[in-house]
């Protein structure tokens with residue numbers, strides 16, 4: 001929770017206050033609010049009433065993305081009990097997606113929730129990156145170019161869902177590791193991502209994002225009482241390509257329900273694309289980002305310390 | 311001949327790898343008409359085929375629980391009944407005649423985009439089986455673990471890093487419960 005708060009206040013207080021103050025006056029910046037995402041972007045609806053926690057999606061992802069051998073087999077379900085610093089498993093450089101179990105009192109069986117990059121319509125990882133290492137493709141994927149990344153870790157701090165992580169195996173070429181919607185091997189060719197294809201329950205339904213919204217609304221409408229009347233990701237953080245349906249309030253399955261409906265760094269976007277200003281303010285920006293990154297470390301550190309003491 | 315009419319979809323289903331073992335002689339679409347067993351073997355190569363005991367399941371569910379509105383008994387689901395209440399016996403009986411083994415092809419996604427179509431959300435074949443079969447098993451106390459119905463193949467062990475492909479140094483934790491089950 002601490003970490004979450006600190007990151008949030010970083011984004012709102014830190015960036016908005018120090019860097020973007022001048023930008024808010026810029027008319028161009030407010031025009032960025034109208035971007036609705038690419039019209040043909042693909043999307044996925046994750047239906048938590050269908051997921052049975054089989055981890056087939058994790059296994060498929062591991063093979064498709066040639067990720068390292070896992071510590072335990074994908075049919076070992078003891079991973080659902082794993083806790084570190086009060087947190088369930090998270091995505092990292094060896095796991096672009098993880099499934100976690102949520103024991104929700106209102107329901108007589110546990111729920112399972114897969115998480116991965118949400119492929120935001122207006123990704124904060126992208127807008128926060130001042131070397132443009134990220135791209136939102138017209139197909140909806142948020143992909144990353146390691147060649148231009150300078151390893152500043154701003155995107156790690158900026159992502160509202162804590163998705164990108166760094167691979168540190170080489171100190172000289174840090175590399176962001178996160179789900180890329182199987183862009184290279186599948187999405188680009190009109191195929192669904194590997195996890196979607198592997199899911200026996202079709203808890204992951206794939207199609208054009210606009211159609212996925214229709215599908216999700218139809219499920220809510222046709223089976224009253226089965227779902228919370230909300231599609232998580234339709235508007236959260238400005239809208240995301242991956243969206244969720246749940247039988248219980250989204251906070252109970254570990255999703256942040258305090259996210260604003262605008263893209264997190266909306267106001268910064270017009271600013272960052274305005275190159276001359278960026279160049280002028282570069283030193284200030286960099287110092288700011290560095291400060292914030294280290295501050296986040298400190299917060300996590302003290303958070304961890306507190307955990308150890310407790 | 312009616313028998314041939316019935317047989318056609320079955321033959322098509324075989325093309326998709328779903329083998330319907332049609333008993334010889336039955337003409338009308340009633341319980342006696344049903345195949346005694348169905349081998350479901352079209353899915354991936356990660357699991358072995360399911361030998362589905364059709365006869366045994368006749369006692370456990372009504373035909374329309376699985377065949378919806380296609381066999382002339384009226385749909386079990388009131389949602390389907392809104393349009394298909396009076397539906398007679400159809401030509402289409404095999405699961406794979408409606409539920410596509412590849413639900414997310416570009417071609418199928420065009421149907422999802424159809425503005426006037428109600429069935430924009432038809433599960434693919436694998437999901438149709440799992441949602442329907444496993445859902446019922448959960449309610450009725452049938453087996454719900456993955457390998458209760460289909461044993462994992464070697465390709466499956468590779469995919470899941472399990473069995474002889476288990477990570478080196480991995481020590482299996484004794485499983486106290488079957489985590490594949492929603493109900494414990």
Ligand code: SF4
Pocket residue numbers: 117118119120123124125126142158159160161162163164178
């Ligand atoms: S979820 Fe995070 S990493 Fe993924 S696109 Fe959104 S901001 Fe970027």
Ligand code: SF4
Pocket residue numbers: 050051052053054055056057058099112114198199200201202203204
């Ligand atoms: S493959 Fe599907 S049912 Fe299995 S854990 Fe992943 S999302 Fe859930």
